[in-house]
Amino acid sequence: MGAVKAAMGFTLAVGTFLQHLINGLTLGAIYGLIAIGYTMVYGIIRMINFAHGEIYMIGAFIAVTTFTLLLGAGVTSVPLALVIVLAISCTFTAAYGWTIERVAYRPLRTAPKLAPFISAIGMSILLQNFVMLTQGARSKSLPPVMTGGVTLWHDGDFSLGLTNIQMFIILLTVALMAGFTLVINRTALGRAQRACEQDRTMAALLGINVDRTISLTFVLGAGLAAVAGVMVTLYYGVIDFYIGFLAGMKAFTAAVLGGIGSLPGAMLGGLLIGLIEAFFSGYVSSAYKDVAAFSILILVLVVRPSGLLGRPDIEKV
Amino acid sequence: MAAPASTSIPVAHRLRDAGIAGLVAMALAVPFLGLRTVNLDQGLVVQANLAYVPLAGAVVFLGRLVLGLLAAPLAKAVAPLAAWRPPAAAQRLRAWGGPLLVLAAVALPFLPFANRYVIDLGTTALIYILLATGLNITVGLAGLLDLGFAAFYAIGAYTCALTTTQLHWGFWPALVAGGLASSLFAVLLSLPILRLRGDYLAIVTLGFGEITRIVILNWQGLTGGPNGVSGIARPTLFGLTFDRRAPAGGHTFSEVTGIAYAPEHRLIFLYLVILALTALAAYTVARLRRLPIGRAWEALREDEIACRSLGINPTMVKVSAYASGALMGGLAGCFFAARQGFVSPESFGFMESATILAIVVLGGMGSQAGVIIAALFIVVLPELARGFADYRMLAFGLAMILIMIWKPGGLLSGRLPTIRLSNAKPKSVAEAA
Numbered sequence: 001m002g003a004v005k006a007a008m009g010f011t012l013a014v015g016t017f018l019q020h021l022i023n024g025l026t027l028g029a030i031y032g033l034i035a036i037g038y039t040m041v042y043g044i045i046r047m048i049n050f051a052h053g054e055i056y057m058i059g060a061f062i063a064v065t066t067f068t069l070l071l072g073a074g075v076t077s078v079p080l081a082l083v084i085v086l087a088i089s090c091t092f093t094a095a096y097g098w099t100i101e102r103v104a105y106r107p108l109r110t111a112p113k114l115a116p117f118i119s120a121i122g123m124s125i126l127l128q129n130f131v132m133l134t135q136g137a138r139s140k141s142l143p144p145v146m147t148g149g150v151t152l153w154h155d156g157d158f159s160l161g162l163t164n165i166q167m168f169i170i171l172l173t174v175a176l177m178a179g180f181t182l183v184i185n186r187t188a189l190g191r192a193q194r195a196c197e198q199d200r201t202m203a204a205l206l207g208i209n210v211d212r213t214i215s216l217t218f219v220l221g222a223g224l225a226a227v228a229g230v231m232v233t234l235y236y237g238v239i240d241f242y243i244g245f246l247a248g249m250k251a252f253t254a255a256v257l258g259g260i261g262s263l264p265g266a267m268l269g270g271l272l273i274g275l276i277e278a279f280f281s282g283y284v285s286s287a288y289k290d291v292a293a294f295s296i297l298i299l300v301l302v303v304r305p306s307g308l309l310g311r312p313d314i315e316k317v
Numbered sequence: 318m319a320a321p322a323s324t325s326i327p328v329a330h331r332l333r334d335a336g337i338a339g340l341v342a343m344a345l346a347v348p349f350l351g352l353r354t355v356n357l358d359q360g361l362v363v364q365a366n367l368a369y370v371p372l373a374g375a376v377v378f379l380g381r382l383v384l385g386l387l388a389a390p391l392a393k394a395v396a397p398l399a400a401w402r403p404p405a406a407a408q409r410l411r412a413w414g415g416p417l418l419v420l421a422a423v424a425l426p427f428l429p430f431a432n433r434y435v436i437d438l439g440t441t442a443l444i445y446i447l448l449a450t451g452l453n454i455t456v457g458l459a460g461l462l463d464l465g466f467a468a469f470y471a472i473g474a475y476t477c478a479l480t481t482t483q484l485h486w487g488f489w490p491a492l493v494a495g496g497l498a499s500s501l502f503a504v505l506l507s508l509p510i511l512r513l514r515g516d517y518l519a520i521v522t523l524g525f526g527e528i529t530r531i532v533i534l535n536w537q538g539l540t541g542g543p544n545g546v547s548g549i550a551r552p553t554l555f556g557l558t559f560d561r562r563a564p565a566g567g568h569t570f571s572e573v574t575g576i577a578y579a580p581e582h583r584l585i586f587l588y589l590v591i592l593a594l595t596a597l598a599a600y601t602v603a604r605l606r607r608l609p610i611g612r613a614w615e616a617l618r619e620d621e622i623a624c625r626s627l628g629i630n631p632t633m634v635k636v637s638a639y640a641s642g643a644l645m646g647g648l649a650g651c652f653f654a655a656r657q658g659f660v661s662p663e664s665f666g667f668m669e670s671a672t673i674l675a676i677v678v679l680g681g682m683g684s685q686a687g688v689i690i691a692a693l694f695i696v697v698l699p700e701l702a703r704g705f706a707d708y709r710m711l712a713f714g715l716a717m718i719l720i721m722i723w724k725p726g727g728l729l730s731g732r733l734p735t736i737r738l739s740n741a742k743p744k745s746v747a748e749a750a
Contacts, residue, residue, distance in 0.1 A: 048516060062348045068361045092348050099341055104718050111725030118678045121671050122717025129711040134349040138356050249667065256520045287535040294524035298510070301521055305513050
């Protein structure tokens with residue numbers, strides 16, 4: 001009997017561990033998608049786009065509006081609704097990303113380093129208050145759109161589950177990452193982007209439209225942030241105008257943890273932050289989960305000053 | 318001289334440009350101005366106000382067109398203003414600017430229009446000036462970007478709050494303790510992270526700021542968590558309190574001086590004390606810039622490798638910049654705590670760090686006068702815009718963007734070299750020798 005009980009306790013521990021792992025991966029996928037926007041913009045113009053968290057928040061709001069409209073119009077097919085919401089949210093959010101770059105950052109392309117950063121903080125305050133004024137300060141909740149899931153394993157009261165939403169989030173993130181890696185490595189746009197990252201003047205001399213490449217970087221980053229916004233709307237079902245701040249800060253942390261400027265680094269950093277959060281709140285304390293995330297960031301940076309996958313800056317004298 | 322290129326842009330081009338801007342504005346307006354989600358009892362519904370969409374388009378179209386047409390004449394009209402330099406006599410007054418400003422600030426509470434509200438606003442502005450003066454050492458002089466400066470502000474405020482409420486210290490020892498505690502934290506933090514550069518350093522300071530806030534929020538036993546600490550001691554003048562009735566064994570200000578009791582006295586006293594401290598801080602920083610340590614800060618900002626090769630120890634220089642900045646942050650925190658009589662973790666979030674950094678950058682990094690102007694701007698603008706209630710933060714964000722586009726180096730960006738090598742006057746050389 002004792003051995004059976006011990007074995008059950010062991011399997012229960014493994015089950016709990018796996019559940020935290022699944023939750024952490026889901027959260028990490030969302031952070032990773034936002035982190036890519038930070039890392040790409042940083043790579044190409046060496047600027048912390050502080051308003052990127054708000055872009056994600058805008059994506060989530062457009063998703064809520066579109067879902068509500070679709071429900072009102074009587075669309076019941078979940079896949080159809082998802083495709084429409086993703087398309088609309090990405091399109092409009094990308095337009096916001098493009099406009100923000102054009103209005104607030106492009107005039108500061110040659111300004112001192114901190115000027116675009118302050119402009120970005122201003123943009124972040126502006127967007128938060130714009131959404132609060134137009135959509136109201138109360139949080140918006142959506143009836144569950146995607147329900148159900150699979151129970152991987154269950155034992156008495158405990159069951160290890162993978163919901164459809166989690167599956168959707170993880171699979172879509174993997175697909176987007178694969179597609180994105182192809183875009184960066186194989187297409188003309190990706191080549192232009194990498195060229196601008198290395199040397200903007202030289203890229204311009206070789207006939208690359210630098211302004212256009214930078215604009216497209218913002219558009220792509222905003223599109224991915226919009227996907228993250230749609231995911232979070234589905235996953236939690238509740239959003240408000242303030243969600244961009246914390247998510248943006250964590251995604252930025254993720255980007256730095258992975259090595260800012262590196263795409264796989266952003267994804268890895270996002271996953272790590274998600275996992276740390278899930279495990280720390282599961283096993284230690286949920287109040288201090290952000291302390292754990294930031295402490296690990298500091299520890300990693302002390303050992304590896306340019307992040308996990310970042311290349312160290314070569315100093316030219 | 319060829320005519321400026323901007324005047325030769327054909328009207329058709331301008332129309333097309335404005336048209337595109339208008340169309341983009343309409344597209345952006347659809348999901349937020351055109352459609353509005355409303356919380357009802359039975360769930361969300363979407364209300365359509367599609368009339369706003371063409372309106373937004375029209376406003377942006379006209380705005381873009383008018384700005385485009387006016388830009389060239391406007392730039393021409395402003396050009397002589399930008400080139401204007403104060404006459405030589407005014408230049409000589411520059412040296413008196415600081416003392417005159419302090420005199421004006423001392424006079425403020427005694428002016429006829431000075432009521433509680435004005436004095437309180439003045440105190441807030443001074444707290445921000447002190448904070449930004451501290452951050453200016455780290456960011457403006459030493460070039461170390463700090464995104465978590467509110468942590469030092471919080472440590473100062475909580476040290477003051479806890480020593481006065483738990484240990485029953487008076488305000489003055491608590492002030493010293495607050496400044497020192499915050500400085501000590503800065504030294505402890507900066508030692509392990511000084512290898513990091515630029516943005517990596519920035520994110521670590523951001524992390525430190527958040528860790529401090531979360532620990533304060535959750536360490537219920539010590540800090541009272543989200544409820545904060547109240548009953549913080551008020552400053553006294555040589556043991557005299559500013560209360561209506563004297564505490565046991567003490568005296569009040571009005572008893573000893575014979576001035577009739579007024580609740581404003583405490584506010585005015587606090588205002589004058591922080592004014593004195595801020596003036597002292599500004600003066601100290603100005604002097605420090607002339608000392609080897611200040612020169613080392615600025616040299617480090619310009620080129621770390623050159624500094625190393627000249628025998629400057631970057632670690633010590635960075636630690637001293639952090640510690641001096643944090644000292645002022647901690648002192649400002651104590652004043653904040655003493656003014657409110659209450660502190661809670663909400664006052665020390667990331668937005669606070671961003672606001673202080675915005676003051677430094679908007680003012681022009683390294684410029685003390687810039688810090689004062691920008692702090693007044695940041696404190697007074699939202700107050701002036703109180704009539705617009707909901708729109709004030711919107712306007713605040715917009716103003717930050719516009720100022721940066723207009724003057725990317727900050728309002729007072731003329732960075733004077735601390736030492737002039739080329740046109741040193743022979744006389745001063747003789748004096749130096």
